[in-house]
Amino acid sequence: MTTPPRIVLHHHPFTRAASVVWQLEEVGAPYTLKFHDVGKGEHKNAELLALNPMGKLPVLQDGEAVIAETAAIGLYLADRYASGRLAPALDDPARGTYLRWALFPAAVIEPAAMAHAAGWEYRVGSAGWGRYEDVLASVEHALSPGPWILGERFTMADVILGSTLRYMLMFKMLEPRPVFLDYVERLGERPANQRAQEINQAVIAERGLGG
Ligand SMILES: N[C@@H](CCC(=O)N[C@@H](CS)C(=O)NCC(=O)O)C(=O)O
Known part of the structure; x- marks a missing residue:
């Protein structure tokens, strides 16, 4: 008898859990x-609220470890299962840039794009995400010349940043600068990304979520 995998991803294909499949x-x-059928509110069940009182997906369990927050899940998985391959080693100076760009999407890009789209008024000096234009320029600078955040070396930071850019471009929440579009296209060529899209699509078909 085979034992089931230790890792369980609480998932719905229309949430950020889709990008954890890619991770x-x-x-x-x-x-x-x-x-969990988010449309029916199943992600607010007692089991998930105990794991993540935010009542949000994704949540990942790995034995006793419980991790919420997409970026944290990616960093955890890379350190635990792909250290030196998808995550620079602890004593590698490249780790600084790696961590910076793995955290930048949730901490800066998402709130900046949301504030911009909703026309929020806020004090640029007090808001951690600053000015939308500066955010765009910073991401563009980080991806030039590319092809990845660490130059020739692909890491989990690219999965985390690329997932955010992809869905924000898809939902027209981010200015479609050529550097962003090229990056997302390059990421789309990765076999693991393509497998993840097939897996998410299969869940959509199986659950009749196609709309
Ligand atoms: N900061 C979290 C955001 C998680 C999040 O907002 N998840 C959404 C789907 S992408 C969700 O579960 N929404 C349903 C709800 O809030 O009820 C992360 O990066 O994982």
Whole structure:
């Protein structure tokens, strides 16, 4: 009898959990998906609230470890299962840039784009995400010349940043600068990304979520 994988991803394909499938495919560790119908509010069940009182997906369990927040999940998986491959080693100076760009999407890009789209008024000097224009310029600078955040070296930071750029471009929440579009296109060529899209699509078909 085979034992089930330790890693369980609480999942719905229309949430950020879809990009964790890509993280997992890059890492290559065995995992299972546990579907929660967000449309029916199933992600607010007692089991998930106990794991993540935010009541949000994704949540990943790995044995006793419980991790919420997409970026934290990616960093955890890379350190735990792909250290030196998808995550620079602890004593590698490249780790600074790696961590910076893994955290930048949730800490800066998302709130900046949201504030911009919603026309929020705020004090640029007090808001951690600053000015929308500066955010765009910073991401553009970080991706030039590319092809990846660490130059020739692909890491989990690219999965985290690329997932955010992809969905923000898709939902027209980010200015479609050529550097961003080229980066997302390059990421789309990665076999692990393509496998993840197939896995997410299969869940959409199986659950009749196509709309
Ligand atoms: N900061 C979190 C955001 C998680 C999040 O907002 N998840 C959304 C789907 S992408 C969700 O669960 N929404 C349903 C709800 O809030 O009820 C992360 O990066 O993982």
